[in-house]
Amino acid sequence: MQLHDYDKIRDYFDSVADERPKWRKRAGYFHKELRRYVKFLIPENSSVLEIGCETGDLLAQLSPKRGVGIDSSRTFIETAAKNFPHLEFKLGDLDNIEKLEINEKFDYIIVGSVIGYVDDIQNVLSGLKKFCKPETRILVSYYNYLWEPILKFAEMIRLRMRRPIQHWLSTSDLENFLYIAGFELVKKKNYFLIPFYVPLLSTFFNKFFANLGFFRKLSLVQILITRLPHCDRQAKDFSCSVIVPCRNERGNIEQVILRMPLIGKHTEIIFVEGHSKDGTYEECLRVKSKYSSRDIKVMQQDGEGKADAVRKGLSYTQGDIFMILDADLGVSPEELPKFFDALISNKGEFINGSRLVYSRNKQVMRFLNILGNKFFSFMFTFLLEQYLKDTLCGTKALWKQDYYRILSNREYFTDIDPFGDFDLLFGAAKLNLKIVEVPVHYYERSYGSTQIRRFRHGWLLLKMAFLAMGKLRFI
DSSP states (O other): OOSSOHHHHHHHHHHHGGGHHHHHHHTHHHHHHHHHHHHHHSOTTOEEEEESOTTSHHHHHTOOSEEEEEESOHHHHHHHHHHOTTSEEEEOOGGGGGGSSOOOOEEEEEEOGGGGTOSOHHHHHHHGGGGEEEEEEEEEEEEOGGGHHHHHHHHHTTSSOOOOOOOOOOHHHHHHHHHHTTOEEEEEEEEOSSOSOOTTHHHHHHHTGGGSHHHHTTOSEEEEEEEOOOOOOOGGGOOEEEEEEESSOGGGHHHHHHHOOOOTTOEEEEEEEOOOSSSHHHHHHHHHHHTTTSEEEEEEOSSSHHHHHHHHHHHTOOSSEEEEOOTTOSSOGGGHHHHHHHHHTTSOSEEEEEOSSSOOOTTTSOHHHHHHHHHHHHHHHHHHSSOOSOTTOOOEEEEHHHHHHHHHTGGGTOSOOSSSSHHHHHHHHHTTOOEEEEEOOOOOOSSSOOOOOHHHHHHHHHHHHHHHHHHHTOO
């Protein structure tokens, strides 16, 4: 027996459909800010499916290359189709979503407050798998039940449109429903301490306080971003490209090749030399000639700095998976298959090395460097909304298609990264990729001297973190 009379709920929304624009206008600040944040989460030209699309305003704002909206209200669907003929809208029974005649998969799926009306939430969420590919992100948005008395009072004094009774769903309830339906949480966002416009105060409370500890739990809207955690991939089907930026690392170049394992169906090694003074470029060419059976490419960067070298190397890669390995061999090439395996098995989509788990020689990382790493770990975990223990490890791996998605969004952050690693981290967070750390051993270099300048580079990292904070967290 159904707990909700879905026919009555559908009839109710049909009856108020003509009034919906009036109520949206009355709550203009709330809807404008919510659309702005969802637009931040979903890049333009994505394929988007919205469950409970109402009159299609949100879907249209996202500028999708393919947009499909589903709603159980015929009046909503007719209005949406009339207002946005370039999008597709379908009438559908949300409690039988798996039976919808849609035979395609989407980059993003949005599930709004309609989840509070369906009779079987688990079945609805499980039915979404039909429309998912490995990289699909599902955004589930719902209101904080702590606000229920305030919202009911707003309905009584006609500041808010009356609504049928919804399920009492906490964030933990939604997380559990998603988990048992087979989805994995990537991150969650709380929004709106003040859902109406008060000059200065609304911006300050909603952008700043709503992101902090206790205040997050008081926010009106909760958004969960999830993904499918499993997929069927075989390592033998994918190739790998390893980018090795190298400056004044002549004594390490041959060791990179000798110690580099064969990864996947093919391994490409790209040395990007940075105007060395010790003959590193010539050594790269010698090694390429000596080990001609390996797929080795050698190039010189056009500009300066590791970031320039990383970007040039990545622009020439041919593999399905991209990896970055520092030429100082602090992280050994033998550990790269761990990164490859984590991607293939879909444990994550951006794999970051962590040198702060295994024990190491005291000379490898000085005390001040350890303190700096711990500080930036805390800061970047808060900034990216995913746990990171070692933000400064240069060894990273990601899928080729994800790199190009990050590249297409790079202008959003401007040119703030002199190292080449953090553009990737920031871009991965912006795309809601699952960031996972692989613990690695960290060794003392046997040739050359460190190119890290603790205080100068620490200051640059601090500047980057604060610049990115306004782009990722306090938006």
